[in-house]
Amino acid sequence: MKIPRDVIDFVVATFSQADASTALSALEVATIHDGTPASDRLVRCCAVASQGSLVNLASSIALLKIDWRDVIMQGEYRIKDGQPVRIRDLNNPIQS
Numbered sequence: 001m002k003i004p005r006d007v008i009d010f011v012v013a014t015f016s017q018a019d020a021s022t023a024l025s026a027l028e029v030a031t032i033h034d035g036t037p038a039s040d041r042l043v044r045c046c047a048v049a050s051q052g053s054l055v056n057l058a059s060s061i062a063l064l065k066i067d068w069r070d071v072i073m074q075g076e077y078r079i080k081d082g083q084p085v086r087i088r089d090l091n092n093p094i095q096s
Contacts, residue, residue, distance in 0.1 A: 001037040006093035044090035045075025
């Protein structure tokens with residue numbers, strides 16, 4: 001899968017120089033439960049949810065295979081007063 005330019009830029013800015021290429025390689029092959037490549041939105045959610053950590057990224061990519069909706073929650077939502085609140089829409093490119 002071709003990774004969107006905004007995700008590449010985000011990964012390069014967020015991960016260490018040593019980890020950025022590993023992160024991009026992992027995102028390129030990310031799939032959901034049925035083996036379908038992850039959509040651009042899901043790749044963005046994984047990248048954002050990782051917070052620059054390869055361990056977090058691997059966890060989010062693994063979660064795609066269980067329930068991709070949980071990855072959307074990690075990437076786009078925060079809990080406020082016990083309720084999920086959407087703080088970003090990753091159908092759109094990541095804002096720097």
